Amino acid sequence: MHITQHTDYALRVLIYLASNEQRLVTIQEISERFEISRSHLMKVVNQLIRNGFVEGLRGKGGGLRLARPPQQIAVGDVVRRMETDLALVECFHETSRCLLTSTCQLKGVLGAALEAFFASLDKVALSEVLGPSQRALLHVLKRAP
C-alpha cells in the first residue's frame, strides 16, 4: 500500500510554500532544495495549481504561492486530489472479472476503510504538519503588519 511519490512531492511543495508564505518561490528553487528534477516537479506543481492549492505567476519575477492560507488546506484534500487511482482492488472497477463481485461485500468494506483514511487526514490542516520552528515563523508573520 503506497501513496505515489507524486503526492509525496506535492505535500512537500505545499509545506515549503507554507513555510515561505511571505514571498514567491520558484519551481527552480524547490527542485534544488529537494533535489528533484525540475521537469518532474513541474508536473506536480501543475496539478497543484489546477486543483486550486497553489497560484502560479508566470513571467519575470514570477513564482508560486499558496492559493489559500495553510490553515484552510486539508491534507486529506491534497492526497485525494493528487492520487489519480483510488481503486484499492480490482472489484472497484466496472470491468472487474472477479466472479465474486456481484455477491461479496468487500468493495463496500474497503470503500468504508478508505473513507476512514481520508476522514482522518481531513482533520489535519497544512499548517499543522509544519515543524515547530516553521509554525513559529508562521505565527510571527501573522502578527507582523
Add this chain to the structure above:
Amino acid sequence: MHITQHTDYALRVLIYLASNEQRLVTIQEISERFEISRSHLMKVVNQLIRNGFVEGLRGKGGGLRLARPPQQIAVGDVVRRMETDLALVECFHETSRCLLTSTCQLKGVLGAALEAFFASLDKVALSEVLGPSQRALLHVLKRAP
C-alpha cells in the same frame, strides 16, 4: 493507492473457503474457479497458511480449510499481514532523504490515517463479507448436526 493483487487474491481465497467450510478445497480447484495460475495462487495460499488463517493438509485427499471460523477472522488482519510494504511515503523509511523529515509531522499524520483505515477493516469479520446466499449457507451449515 492500491492494495496488491496478492492481498486481493488472499481475500478471495478466504471467502471461497468460508463458503465451503464443510469440506477440503484444493488449490487446483480455486485456481480454476478464479482463473488464476496455480503456482501464483500457491504463493498466496502459502502466506495465508504461514499467517495462521488457513490450514493446508498435504497428500492424497488433502486440501485447504480455514484455520478458524470466519467469524473470528478480521478482514483488517488479513490485509495487514498480506501487504508487505505499508510504508505510505518515503519518510516512513529510516533511509528517507527528504530534508523535511526531521521537522515535519506528515509521517505521524499519515500513520494515524493508516491506523484509521485498518481500524475500519478490523471491525469486519470474514463471515460478514460473504454474499447473502453464501452467508445463508453458512447459517444452515452451523445448524446441521
Add this chain to the structure above:
DNA sequence: TAAAAGAGTCAATCTAAATGAATCTTTTGG
C-alpha cells in the same frame, strides 16, 4: 509406493510510476 497435494526456487514479463529532454507560452522589467 505411486499419486495427490502443497512448498520452494528462479527467471521472465508486464505495468505503472518516475524521469528527463526538448519545445512551447506567458509575462514583465528595462
Add this chain to the structure above:
DNA sequence: CCAAAAGATTCATTTAGATTGACTCTTTTA
C-alpha cells in the same frame, strides 16, 4: 518592444515492483 524569466506541455525513456509461470522439491496417505 523584446529578451529573459518563469511556468506549461509533449514525448520518449528508464526503472522498480508486481505479476506470472515453468520446474523441481517434499510430504502424506490411500
